[in-house]
Amino acid sequence: MQSTTQKPAARQERIDVRDDYAVCAWARHFNVTQARVKEAVAAAGDDAEQVRAHLTRSASERPSA
Structure with missing residues (x-):
């Protein structure tokens, strides 16, 4: 009998910019x-x-001071 073990899918986390917390x-x-979080989203x-x-x-693209 062959084992058909599947890896669980990686949980995809979402950022809800409407939620201030x-x-x-x-x-x-x-x-x-x-x-910056809101801009990135x-x-x-x-x-x-x-x-x-x-x-x-x-x-990495920003000039250093």
Whole structure:
């Protein structure tokens, strides 16, 4: 008998910018301002991994002081 074990699908986390508490929590998680979270969601969509990638990409493109 063959085992047909399937890996569980990775949970896709979404960022709801209409929920102030969630935006605040994600801002703390990403160590950015709430405005940056909202900007990133507008640019990359509400998927947390896409937002993380956008914020990382944006941080590397900013000129250093």
